[in-house]
Amino acid sequence: MHNPRFSRLDDQTPRGVRLNWPRAASFAILGLVLVWLIVSRSFVAYLAATAPEAALLLRPGDPTALIGLADQEFNANDKDKREKPEKSSAGARSLSRLQEQVETALAADPLNARAYRLLGQLAEAEGDASRTAKLMQTAARLSLNETIAVEWMMRKSFANEDYPATAFYADALLRTRPQLMDYASPILGRMAENKDAKREIEKLLAADPPWRSQFFAALGKAITDARTPLELFLSLKDTAAPPTPADVHAYLAFLFQHKLYDFAYYVWLQFLPPEQLGSAGFLFNGGFESKPSGALFDWTMPQGKGVIVDIAPRPEASDKRALFLEFGQGRVDFPGVYQTTVLPPGAYRLKGSFKGEIIGPRGMQWSISCVGGAAIGASQMFLGSYPVWRDFEFDFVVPETGCRAQSARLALAARSASEQLVSGSIWFDELSISRQPAEPTK
Structure with missing residues (x-):
C-alpha cells in the first residue's frame, strides 16, 4: 500500500542527490578492498622483516621477504656445525638457489641494498673477487646501513691502500653501529701508525665524530707504539675539538697499566693549562688553589662515609x-x-x-x-x-x-x-x- 508520508519526502528530495544504492555499494566494496590492501600490505611488510616465511604465505613472491629469507639462510649461526654451503656440491647448489632467489627479488625491487649485499656475500663464497667488490660497493652506495657491506668496503679499501675511502667507511660503520668498534679500531690503529695514512685519521678525528672517545678508549689494544695516541692528541690540541680530559685520563691510565710512568707524566704536562704549569713541581697544586682535575698527577679526592x-x-x-x-x-x-x-x-x-x-x-x-x-x-x-x-x-x-x-x-x-x-x-x-x-x- 502506498504510503503518502514517504511520497512527500521523495518529492521533496532535490534532483541529482537521490541515493544511488548500486553506486554506494560499489564504493563501499572498493573502500573495503583498499583498506584490506593497506592493512595486508603493511602487515606483510612487517612480517617480511620479522618472519619472512609467514610473509610469503600471505603474498608469494614478496621481494623483501624473499631477500630476508635468503639472508637468514646464508647468515644463520652455524650452531649445529653443519658443513658450510661452499664446501660441497650440495652447498654449491644451495648457493645457486639462493642467488636465483635474491636475483628474482632484485628484479622486483632493483634498489634493494640488502639484495646487493647478499649477492656480494654469495659471490665471495664462490671466490669471485671482482663481482664481490662491485656488489658490495653498490650495496654500500645504496645504504650505509648495510653493515656487512660497509665493513667489507672498509677492509678492502685498507688492503688497497685507499686510505680516504677506508676512513670514510670506518666513519660510516661507527656512526651506524658504534658497538662494532672492535672491527674498526684495529684498522684505524694501523692507519694511525702509517705515515701515509695518518693524515686521514687526523682529519677524521678533528671532525669530532660521535664515536671518537670510544675509539680513544679502544686504541691501546690496536697499536704497537705507546706514543701513537699522543701524536693524535697533539694533532687535535689546537683544533676546535681538542682531546677531552676524559680522553687524556684514559690514555694516562693505559700508560700506567704498562708502567710507562715517566712518559705518562710527560703526556700530562702537554695538556696542562699554561697557568697551571707553574704548579707542576715535584708535587702538583700543593696550595690547593685550583680545582682538582682527577688526573693521576693531580689530587684525587673521593668522598667517603662519615x-x-x-x-x-x-x-x-x-x-x-x-x-x-x-x-x-x-x-x-x-x-x-x-x-x-x-x-x-x-x-x-x-x-x-x-x-x-x-x-x-x-x-x-x-x-x-x-x-x-x-x-x-x-x-x-x-x-x-x-x-x-x-x-x-x-x-x-x-x-x-x-x-x-x-x-x-x-x-x-x-x-x-x-x-x-x-x-x-x-x-x-x-x-x-x-x-x-x-x-x-x-
Missing part, C-alpha cells in the same frame, strides 16, 4: 684555599686524598701546614709509598687540638729500583674498625716536596 672532603677558602684568609676535612660522629670510611708523583731516586722532604681538631683513637697521617709497594716515609699523626696553623715535615728516600712512581696520600691511620671512630675537622695547605742533598758517604 666525612666531607673539600677544597675551601681558609677561615682567616678567604682569598686563599686549603684542603678541608670534616668528620661526623661515628665510624668513618675515608678512602684518602692522594696524588701520584714521579720522583727520581734520591732524598726528599715533604712539607706542609695544618690546623684543626681530631678526636679519636688514631689521627690523620701523610705518607709516601712506592706505587705497588711499601711506604717509604710518613708524617706525624695529626691527633688532638691545633687551633692555629702549624708546620710539619718528614723526609723520605726514593730507592734506586722498584719505585719509579710514588703516591702521596693523606689517610686515617686506623688499624682496626674500632679506630675508625673519629670526629672533628682539619685543614691542610702549602704542601710541597723538595729535593734534599745526599748524605756524604762514610
Whole structure:
C-alpha cells in the first residue's frame, strides 16, 4: 500500500542527490578492498622483516621477504656445525638457489641494498673477487646501513691502500653501529701508525665524530707504539675539538697499566693549562688553589662515609684555599686524598701546614709509598687540638729500583674498625716536596 508520508519526502528530495544504492555499494566494496590492501600490505611488510616465511604465505613472491629469507639462510649461526654451503656440491647448489632467489627479488625491487649485499656475500663464497667488490660497493652506495657491506668496503679499501675511502667507511660503520668498534679500531690503529695514512685519521678525528672517545678508549689494544695516541692528541690540541680530559685520563691510565710512568707524566704536562704549569713541581697544586682535575698527577679526592672532603677558602684568609676535612660522629670510611708523583731516586722532604681538631683513637697521617709497594716515609699523626696553623715535615728516600712512581696520600691511620671512630675537622695547605742533598758517604 502506498504510503503518502514517504511520497512527500521523495518529492521533496532535490534532483541529482537521490541515493544511488548500486553506486554506494560499489564504493563501499572498493573502500573495503583498499583498506584490506593497506592493512595486508603493511602487515606483510612487517612480517617480511620479522618472519619472512609467514610473509610469503600471505603474498608469494614478496621481494623483501624473499631477500630476508635468503639472508637468514646464508647468515644463520652455524650452531649445529653443519658443513658450510661452499664446501660441497650440495652447498654449491644451495648457493645457486639462493642467488636465483635474491636475483628474482632484485628484479622486483632493483634498489634493494640488502639484495646487493647478499649477492656480494654469495659471490665471495664462490671466490669471485671482482663481482664481490662491485656488489658490495653498490650495496654500500645504496645504504650505509648495510653493515656487512660497509665493513667489507672498509677492509678492502685498507688492503688497497685507499686510505680516504677506508676512513670514510670506518666513519660510516661507527656512526651506524658504534658497538662494532672492535672491527674498526684495529684498522684505524694501523692507519694511525702509517705515515701515509695518518693524515686521514687526523682529519677524521678533528671532525669530532660521535664515536671518537670510544675509539680513544679502544686504541691501546690496536697499536704497537705507546706514543701513537699522543701524536693524535697533539694533532687535535689546537683544533676546535681538542682531546677531552676524559680522553687524556684514559690514555694516562693505559700508560700506567704498562708502567710507562715517566712518559705518562710527560703526556700530562702537554695538556696542562699554561697557568697551571707553574704548579707542576715535584708535587702538583700543593696550595690547593685550583680545582682538582682527577688526573693521576693531580689530587684525587673521593668522598667517603662519615666525612666531607673539600677544597675551601681558609677561615682567616678567604682569598686563599686549603684542603678541608670534616668528620661526623661515628665510624668513618675515608678512602684518602692522594696524588701520584714521579720522583727520581734520591732524598726528599715533604712539607706542609695544618690546623684543626681530631678526636679519636688514631689521627690523620701523610705518607709516601712506592706505587705497588711499601711506604717509604710518613708524617706525624695529626691527633688532638691545633687551633692555629702549624708546620710539619718528614723526609723520605726514593730507592734506586722498584719505585719509579710514588703516591702521596693523606689517610686515617686506623688499624682496626674500632679506630675508625673519629670526629672533628682539619685543614691542610702549602704542601710541597723538595729535593734534599745526599748524605756524604762514610
